[in-house]
Amino acid sequence: METTTLGAAGAPATTTAAPDGVRDGSRDARAPGWSVGVDVGGTKVLAVLLDPEGRVVRSHRAPTVPGPDGLLDAVTTATRSLTVAHGLPLERLAGVGIGVPGVVDPVTGTVEHAVNVGVASPFALAAAASAVLGARTPVRVENDLNAAVLGAAHAVPDPDHPGDARDLAFLALGTGVAAGLLLGGSLRRGTHRAAGEIGHLTLVPGGLSCTCGQRGCAEQYASGSAIDAAWPSPDGRPAPAVLFEAAAAGDPDAVRVRDRYAWAVGACVRVLVLTCDVDRVVVGGGVSGVGEPLLAAVRAALDAEAAASPFLASLRLADRVRLAPAGVPVGAVGAALVGRGEVV
Amino acid sequence: METTTLGAAGAPATTTAAPDGVRDGSRDARAPGWSVGVDVGGTKVLAVLLDPEGRVVRSHRAPTVPGPDGLLDAVTTATRSLTVAHGLPLERLAGVGIGVPGVVDPVTGTVEHAVNVGVASPFALAAAASAVLGARTPVRVENDLNAAVLGAAHAVPDPDHPGDARDLAFLALGTGVAAGLLLGGSLRRGTHRAAGEIGHLTLVPGGLSCTCGQRGCAEQYASGSAIDAAWPSPDGRPAPAVLFEAAAAGDPDAVRVRDRYAWAVGACVRVLVLTCDVDRVVVGGGVSGVGEPLLAAVRAALDAEAAASPFLASLRLADRVRLAPAGVPVGAVGAALVGRGEVV
Numbered sequence: 001m002e003t004t005t006l007g008a009a010g011a012p013a014t015t016t017a018a019p020d021g022v023r024d025g026s027r028d029a030r031a032p033g034w035s036v037g038v039d040v041g042g043t044k045v046l047a048v049l050l051d052p053e054g055r056v057v058r059s060h061r062a063p064t065v066p067g068p069d070g071l072l073d074a075v076t077t078a079t080r081s082l083t084v085a086h087g088l089p090l091e092r093l094a095g096v097g098i099g100v101p102g103v104v105d106p107v108t109g110t111v112e113h114a115v116n117v118g119v120a121s122p123f124a125l126a127a128a129a130s131a132v133l134g135a136r137t138p139v140r141v142e143n144d145l146n147a148a149v150l151g152a153a154h155a156v157p158d159p160d161h162p163g164d165a166r167d168l169a170f171l172a173l174g175t176g177v178a179a180g181l182l183l184g185g186s187l188r189r190g191t192h193r194a195a196g197e198i199g200h201l202t203l204v205p206g207g208l209s210c211t212c213g214q215r216g217c218a219e220q221y222a223s224g225s226a227i228d229a230a231w232p233s234p235d236g237r238p239a240p241a242v243l244f245e246a247a248a249a250g251d252p253d254a255v256r257v258r259d260r261y262a263w264a265v266g267a268c269v270r271v272l273v274l275t276c277d278v279d280r281v282v283v284g285g286g287v288s289g290v291g292e293p294l295l296a297a298v299r300a301a302l303d304a305e306a307a308a309s310p311f312l313a314s315l316r317l318a319d320r321v322r323l324a325p326a327g328v329p330v331g332a333v334g335a336a337l338v339g340r341g342e343v344v
Numbered sequence: 345m346e347t348t349t350l351g352a353a354g355a356p357a358t359t360t361a362a363p364d365g366v367r368d369g370s371r372d373a374r375a376p377g378w379s380v381g382v383d384v385g386g387t388k389v390l391a392v393l394l395d396p397e398g399r400v401v402r403s404h405r406a407p408t409v410p411g412p413d414g415l416l417d418a419v420t421t422a423t424r425s426l427t428v429a430h431g432l433p434l435e436r437l438a439g440v441g442i443g444v445p446g447v448v449d450p451v452t453g454t455v456e457h458a459v460n461v462g463v464a465s466p467f468a469l470a471a472a473a474s475a476v477l478g479a480r481t482p483v484r485v486e487n488d489l490n491a492a493v494l495g496a497a498h499a500v501p502d503p504d505h506p507g508d509a510r511d512l513a514f515l516a517l518g519t520g521v522a523a524g525l526l527l528g529g530s531l532r533r534g535t536h537r538a539a540g541e542i543g544h545l546t547l548v549p550g551g552l553s554c555t556c557g558q559r560g561c562a563e564q565y566a567s568g569s570a571i572d573a574a575w576p577s578p579d580g581r582p583a584p585a586v587l588f589e590a591a592a593a594g595d596p597d598a599v600r601v602r603d604r605y606a607w608a609v610g611a612c613v614r615v616l617v618l619t620c621d622v623d624r625v626v627v628g629g630g631v632s633g634v635g636e637p638l639l640a641a642v643r644a645a646l647d648a649e650a651a652a653s654p655f656l657a658s659l660r661l662a663d664r665v666r667l668a669p670a671g672v673p674v675g676a677v678g679a680a681l682v683g684r685g686e687v688v
Contacts, residue, residue, distance in 0.1 A: 167535050179619075181620075183527065183532060184530075184532075186528075188527060188528075188620065188621075189621070190620065190621020190622075191511050191621055191622065191623040192621055192623075192659065192660075193621070194617070194618065194621040194659055195619065195620055195621035196619065196621075197618045197619075197621075198618055198619055200618060200653075200655060200656070201614060201615060201618050201619075202611065202614075203549075204549060205547075205548060205549075212653050212654075212655040212656070213652045213653030213654060213655065213656070214649065214652060214653045214655075214656065267546065270545060270546075271545060271615065271619060272619065273538070274538065274541045274542055274544060274545050275523075275539065275540065275541075275542055275545075275615060275616065275619040275620060276525075276532065276534065276539055276619060276620065277532075277533070277534020277535055277536055277537070277538040277539035277540075277541075278534075278535065279535040279536075305558065308557045308558060309544075309556050309557030309558045310556075310557060311544060311556040311557065311558075312544070312556070312557070312558065315536065315538055316536075
């Protein structure tokens, strides 16, 4: 079951039913809590339809078209495509949530400084989307990492903390490095919406130049871009996968690059735990596609530092690290949780 | 007006009325909200009597006597001394709060790992003090930095955030380096009560050995102990004061040591803001006794880094830094706020 629509610029967009959880929309359509979540990234837009039980029942993918119009069209097209495909009238949606990589005012639904998606000046995205979709469809906007940490908490439930005692960081390792923080069940956005910008903390004084103007930023060592630079992919496959495979095969240069990378990610984990003492750090972003070998390397790096320090050992850092679950679009799921009004 | 009592080990303890705010205890004794706060440090115990309006009306100081018995005696002696001197019956106290440098369970009032005050194993301090003072006197215990950040928020009100929207870090520069975090009006203790342990984040990879077992920890560069080591006092005066005076007088070595110190403190400020995006960072601890020259040096260090980075500049880090107010015992005041049940 798949519908194909056209993206804003004519590029193909696809709407797909989830492998399981497919359901007859007419059955539960009156239940409260259906929502759409749209995760807007620099290259693609991924949207999901979440059922009232919080399960992904359908997803939609389209290339990003930069600029306010492209952003607005992506959101409204995804919402209509998902609901039409599921036979769910728009007015039955509890809401639409949008995660955007920029500075977001969740109260006004305004986005700015979203450079990667071509929105620099303030753009009232929520109001614009509501106007197109109809005023009875609430639209809420959140920073993408804040949405992702909500999605991660939803997707990686913690047996020790059932219910609402959710305490974690979502550490995104992609083009850049940044974190979303859910502290005691509440999003920590920060007083100037700059919480989690740990990618621009200095890891190596006097080290590599960063686009932010500083030197030695964590982002230069722990991002996917850092792997691209240190171990370029020879064949178009993702550089992190190529690097970790080469290291696993025993290439000593690859081992060195991998271990330095894992050290840098471990340093980011230490920043998050020694500052906020989050219960868990969920590693996501493109690099997390490496999977278990990444987790093993980061844990090994953390354990190596802890071996020299009873203090660090007492914090059990390696135990706190998790991988974002493969195949779960935590950003879009979190946006859908925002959309249905799980204000935290 | 001063009463002198004897500390637990026979050392002199003094109880002093505050220069202003002296009042006839019989007048307001029935008002709710009188409380005692006890700040237990490695060398001294400082206690205050807070009136219902949150003003310090009397203080008490005694040397620290290590161990559970010494801790208990310090708390009960201070409480009795302050209330007797003020003519306030114990049962009129809303409560007694105690700030202890260790791992504290605020629910059970148990203290452990308080190495500097000689309490290693779990000690049920709140229950023990209540038993001595009488069960009708509630006793609450909190980590000393958590108490201090409450005291700092109380003592340094923010005109931009009247009422309860209090968002700040208290950065203690003393024997070690650590922070207390008040995020959106709530204490952030951390899931393992390790929030704010930024003194053991690596500032200089491969740098100075730290007592924690790591190398290059922030504590080795930004603490008062770091100044003691780099610029020993020749005459028993506090090393930070001697260093900053020598730097102000133009001694090039002193300027270099001061600027490196300020850089390290600035790095701690960056960690706090880029991770938690706190609105303010209040610098306290022994080194803050230097006063304005310390603030100026830290702000200059932050501005120097921001000059190279529009991103850092946009965070306005230097503007966020404040000095803990001279003459206000923020630790004891915060403990008194804990004591009167300002649970956050």
